Amino acid sequence: MAAVYHNLSPYGQIHQIARAQKIADSEPAQTFREMGCPVSIYCWEPNRVIRSDVPQEWNLKFLFIQGADGIRRFLTVQGHVNLIEYAYAGGLAIMSHFKRMRSETNGYNRHWQLFRKVQHLQQHNSRKFGGNLDLKIPKYLQEEFSQKSVLPAWIGGTADGEGKPWNFLELKRQGKRLAISKGQPEPDAKKQLEYGIYAGVRNYLNGESGNSLETDQPSSNLVRQALYSSGSEEEPSEDKRQWIEERIWEALDKHFEDNLQKYDQWLLGPGNTFAKQISRKTCPYGAVTPSQVQNVLLDLGWKSYELVSQCVDFQMKAFVASLELPLTQQVLKLFQAMYFQQHYFENIPLCMMIEVLPLLRPAICDYWQEESINFENVVGLLLKTYAIMISTRQDVDRRVKQRKATVKGVKVKEESKNLKAHTYRDVEFLAEDKSEINNRLIKARERQLGRKLKPNEKNQIEKHLMTKELS
Numbered sequence: 001m002a003a004v005y006h007n008l009s010p011y012g013q014i015h016q017i018a019r020a021q022k023i024a025d026s027e028p029a030q031t032f033r034e035m036g037c038p039v040s041i042y043c044w045e046p047n048r049v050i051r052s053d054v055p056q057e058w059n060l061k062f063l064f065i066q067g068a069d070g071i072r073r074f075l076t077v078q079g080h081v082n083l084i085e086y087a088y089a090g091g092l093a094i095m096s097h098f099k100r101m102r103s104e105t106n107g108y109n110r111h112w113q114l115f116r117k118v119q120h121l122q123q124h125n126s127r128k129f130g131g132n133l134d135l136k137i138p139k140y141l142q143e144e145f146s147q148k149s150v151l152p153a154w155i156g157g158t159a160d161g162e163g164k165p166w167n168f169l170e171l172k173r174q175g176k177r178l179a180i181s182k183g184q185p186e187p188d189a190k191k192q193l194e195y196g197i198y199a200g201v202r203n204y205l206n207g208e209s210g211n212s213l214e215t216d217q218p219s220s221n222l223v224r225q226a227l228y229s230s231g232s233e234e235e236p237s238e239d240k241r242q243w244i245e246e247r248i249w250e251a252l253d254k255h256f257e258d259n260l261q262k263y264d265q266w267l268l269g270p271g272n273t274f275a276k277q278i279s280r281k282t283c284p285y286g287a288v289t290p291s292q293v294q295n296v297l298l299d300l301g302w303k304s305y306e307l308v309s310q311c312v313d314f315q316m317k318a319f320v321a322s323l324e325l326p327l328t329q330q331v332l333k334l335f336q337a338m339y340f341q342q343h344y345f346e347n348i349p350l351c352m353m354i355e356v357l358p359l360l361r362p363a364i365c366d367y368w369q370e371e372s373i374n375f376e377n378v379v380g381l382l383l384k385t386y387a388i389m390i391s392t393r394q395d396v397d398r399r400v401k402q403r404k405a406t407v408k409g410v411k412v413k414e415e416s417k418n419l420k421a422h423t424y425r426d427v428e429f430l431a432e433d434k435s436e437i438n439n440r441l442i443k444a445r446e447r448q449l450g451r452k453l454k455p456n457e458k459n460q461i462e463k464h465l466m467t468k469e470l471s
Contacts, residue, residue, distance in 0.1 A: 011094045014322045017041040040064040044319045053093035072331045080354045091311030111304035118301030120268045123229040125390045130190045132168045137396050150392040155200030171196035198362040201381045223346050225387035226356050231298050232291035239285040244296045247278045309348050313341040344376045359386050
């Protein structure tokens, strides 16, 4: 591995940015300085070999800090979204020279656009779990789901069937206890939740060490489930799938010459009809639905993760190879865990899985501090936990939405147009909120009279509604 790093060093060089420059006074840098932590800023710039293959003024910046715990870390200055974009561009340029694969760069760039696209799809899991309301299942749905929260049954139990699932209060209590034992004296509700789930997983894996029982290893399917919900069950045939893939590539190529703003609006903008546009084309193998196009997009997008990961990994190894200061094993381990491909994440760097980072953070901290945990087993069960929580939460939210739609009369809206009048009781059944009740009463009265109501007549209805509510 060290030889690979050394071979990548000619592609760029690192220099320190002076304290006086603006970036040295950025918020992250100032925060650590206020804590009394030494801060340096390292900037990796490409050499002339690949300079023409990356965007103008391209560079990669990291804060190099020594925390209060004495551990040195690299933190991105540019934010994780920009970091992936910059690392992809630099990594592809390095790979095209190092592996002599210039002819393949167009294919990688196609997949980069799909990587960006799938993160804007509805199936992309970006739900954050921060409190009781995020976990709780409404009482009227608890019987249907046979549980009171979205937490899996193993949070609180053990693999041998002992124990019982934790409720939210117990989860917070266990999380707070574990967080304090890890050096966080006043963990907030979010931290208590993160550490509570971690404590439940460790408990399930037998005791405090989490290394005596085997569990499912993180598979491609499991990692994907944590990041993306499953698509529609309406799967296309193999012939249709190939046809859809060809149309997707054609559409991307057709707009490739657009300026960046126009291209992003077409591909990622709100209300874009990418899937619908492809489904409207005539397919020789039968009609294609937008759901089938979405399924193919998700599959191609997941393939894109593999290719983008390769580029990010190459760029980060080139960064390490260019460092002149010697890195301790601990510092290198931290950097590798965050920015290199990881086999337990199906060769995806953790920095590309920022959506699940909060749930994995306690386990990662233990791994960095060389606690005796079976990291792969723990991470596997955490990913499985997150995937189930996301799936259950979406099912619950869907049922809640359906119930609200029924209560508010959305399903009877068309029928209500044919009614000559509504009684107060009818309207109250169809709507929960006072303003909606008032509006429906006004419309019902206007249908009765065959004309628009005057302002004073509308006020009378509103007063009548208020009087009725007080009584």
